[in-house]
Amino acid sequence: MINPERHNILDGVTLKAILEELVNSFGFEELGKRTGIRCFIFDPSINSSLKVLRKNLRARVKVENLYVELKKKK
Numbered sequence: 001m002i003n004p005e006r007h008n009i010l011d012g013v014t015l016k017a018i019l020e021e022l023v024n025s026f027g028f029e030e031l032g033k034r035t036g037i038r039c040f041i042f043d044p045s046i047n048s049s050l051k052v053l054r055k056n057l058r059a060r061v062k063v064e065n066l067y068v069e070l071k072k073k074k
Contacts, residue, residue, distance in 0.1 A: 009068050015060070018067045019049055025070060035062045 010018075022031055023046065032040035037059045039052040053060045 009071050010064060013067075015053060015063075016046070016050060018063060019046060019053070022063065022067060022070065031063075031066075034066060035059070037062065 026034065028040045028044035028049075031037070032044070037049075037052070039049045039059075053063055
């Protein structure tokens, strides 16, 4: 079941905006450590990361959850 709070925070926010905010907050290296997603560790860029996240649901969920945690702390 989808958590309604998590869903509301993500409403209207693009994956690119989520990724850009996380990169600005943590940087690619820290994102790689927190999520374990290789695209943040090896030759990272916004565009290459977006391609991976759009194809890999599990990776996207990890990134979205990290974004939700960041927003709840602010």
